[in-house]
Amino acid sequence: MFGLEALDLARMQFAFTVSFHIIFPAITIGLASYLAVLEGLWLKTEQEVYRDLYHFWSKIFAVNFGMGVVSGLVMAYQFGTNWSAFSDFAGSVTGPLLTYEVLTAFFLEAGFLGVMLFGWNRVGPGLHFFATVMVAIGTIISTFWILASNSWMQTPQGFEIIDGRVVPVDWLAVIFNPSFPYRLLHMATAAFLATAFFVGASAAWHLLRGRDNPAIRKMLSMAMWMALLVAPVQAFIGDLHGLNTLKHQPVKIAAMEGHWDNSSGEATPLILFGWPDMEREETRFKVEIPYLGSIILTHSLDKQVPALKEFPKEDRPNSTVVFWSFRIMVALGLLMILVGVWSLWLRWRGGLFRSRPFLYLCLWMGPSGLIAILAGWFTTEMGRQPWVVYGLMRTADAVSNHSVAQMSLTLVSFVVVYFVLFGTGIGYMMRLVRKGPVTHEGKEPGTGGPGQHRTPARPLSATEEGMDDDDNAATLPRT
Numbered sequence: 001m002f003g004l005e006a007l008d009l010a011r012m013q014f015a016f017t018v019s020f021h022i023i024f025p026a027i028t029i030g031l032a033s034y035l036a037v038l039e040g041l042w043l044k045t046e047q048e049v050y051r052d053l054y055h056f057w058s059k060i061f062a063v064n065f066g067m068g069v070v071s072g073l074v075m076a077y078q079f080g081t082n083w084s085a086f087s088d089f090a091g092s093v094t095g096p097l098l099t100y101e102v103l104t105a106f107f108l109e110a111g112f113l114g115v116m117l118f119g120w121n122r123v124g125p126g127l128h129f130f131a132t133v134m135v136a137i138g139t140i141i142s143t144f145w146i147l148a149s150n151s152w153m154q155t156p157q158g159f160e161i162i163d164g165r166v167v168p169v170d171w172l173a174v175i176f177n178p179s180f181p182y183r184l185l186h187m188a189t190a191a192f193l194a195t196a197f198f199v200g201a202s203a204a205w206h207l208l209r210g211r212d213n214p215a216i217r218k219m220l221s222m223a224m225w226m227a228l229l230v231a232p233v234q235a236f237i238g239d240l241h242g243l244n245t246l247k248h249q250p251v252k253i254a255a256m257e258g259h260w261d262n263s264s265g266e267a268t269p270l271i272l273f274g275w276p277d278m279e280r281e282e283t284r285f286k287v288e289i290p291y292l293g294s295i296i297l298t299h300s301l302d303k304q305v306p307a308l309k310e311f312p313k314e315d316r317p318n319s320t321v322v323f324w325s326f327r328i329m330v331a332l333g334l335l336m337i338l339v340g341v342w343s344l345w346l347r348w349r350g351g352l353f354r355s356r357p358f359l360y361l362c363l364w365m366g367p368s369g370l371i372a373i374l375a376g377w378f379t380t381e382m383g384r385q386p387w388v389v390y391g392l393m394r395t396a397d398a399v400s401n402h403s404v405a406q407m408s409l410t411l412v413s414f415v416v417v418y419f420v421l422f423g424t425g426i427g428y429m430m431r432l433v434r435k436g437p438v439t440h441e442g443k444e445p446g447t448g449g450p451g452q453h454r455t456p457a458r459p460l461s462a463t464e465e466g467m468d469d470d471d472n473a474a475t476l477p478r479t
Helices: 006-045 048-081 084-118 125-154 171-175 180-208 214-248 250-257 292-298 319-349 356-364 368-382 404-435 459-463
Strands: 159-162 165-168 270-277 282-289 387-389
Touching (some): 006 048, 006 180, 084 165, 125 387, 214 319, 214 356, 250 292
Antiparallel strands (some): 270 282
16 A cells, blocks of 8 residues: 555554544543533532533533543554554553553543433532542543553563563552653643633634623633643643653654754754754754753753764654654644733733634634644654664564555545544534533523433433524533
8 A cells, every 4th residue: 555564554553543532532631620620619609600611511521532432442452453462562561551541540430420421410419529520530540541551661661571571570660660750740731731722712712703601701711721820831841751751762852853963062952943854864954043952951051962863773763753743742832821821911901802813813722732732642652663662672573464455454444434433523522512501590400311301321412402402402401
């Protein structure tokens, strides 16, 4: 297929499926915590706006959660079908870690999800709030185990290799490997920011169309507080993560910076833009700032950053891709900080909900958090190449023995099915967003599922409603 080998197609298939999958857990993590905050504020203040927002976003959460579960199952199966050599080599580490994720996080989420979505009028307010908090905690625990497994592949610790297989000898070292704390914080914070900008864009869309009510305003206000407070924290975490990567994966940093040579003996400049050429071993058309690379990456004026030419060619990641994916992530992060600061200025001036340029920027920034997450994952995963377990197993040695025809067929099938299935799901979720929150203004909704006096039988029943019938929507129960 287009001159590609089975290994290339297997990598493309995994990259495609993980790129689709990561969108849903990121929003799930952020929305679950957002729902817990909304319900907690409603219990504390008894302001209807928080209850209305809870019901609105819980429907979107239900759709997103379902798509995340389905796409996640595909990821798990691929380890056995396309990467069987990797599973044989490192399965004694990755298998238990993923099992712990199911036994702790998924069971916790599944156990309380029904109460959270359908129990508003069937259990007491304290128990319902507890269920929402448990679902939110479950998403964080899930992130913990997934990042522990992936971080071990980046910085493996706590093992021995016996008879050609990894054998764990210290589970604490395996789980809390050197890169794990930074990657966990970085990913969790990214999920919160991605959700904040998703929520903010939803509010901006409604305000730009003249739908101005307390619920819409509260959505935008809370999203902008999150951007203002958390985006700078994310930049600080990213700096710590960069120092950790410089220590344990210096070739990845060299590829991210497009830095080839230290022969000058001078401090490393920061290359703002350029085109790393893997064949010519140079970054062409570069625009650089002297010393700034050393200042940012080593926190000194004279230390040099490792250069790509210091590593064998076969051990270098593709700098062309990693260089630009990293800059996309950083640029979006800086834009998030700018949006947060601008929102503070507008809030002080009393124009947060009226400034159309700002609202348009919020709307355009809606997918920015998800794009930044994808760019960050491309950076960290492609920057690890050519290793699947850094320094231990090469990606070329991890793939299953499939033919090009087999991998081509499965890749095309995945692309078609994913765009149809998840495209439909995302489209439906966007319809819910465009519908907007329903304000009950003190009216007590009925019981049962949305619009019906019954108990729903499945999670997605929480979203069943007439999408274009505002009168019916006003009778929604608190599920």
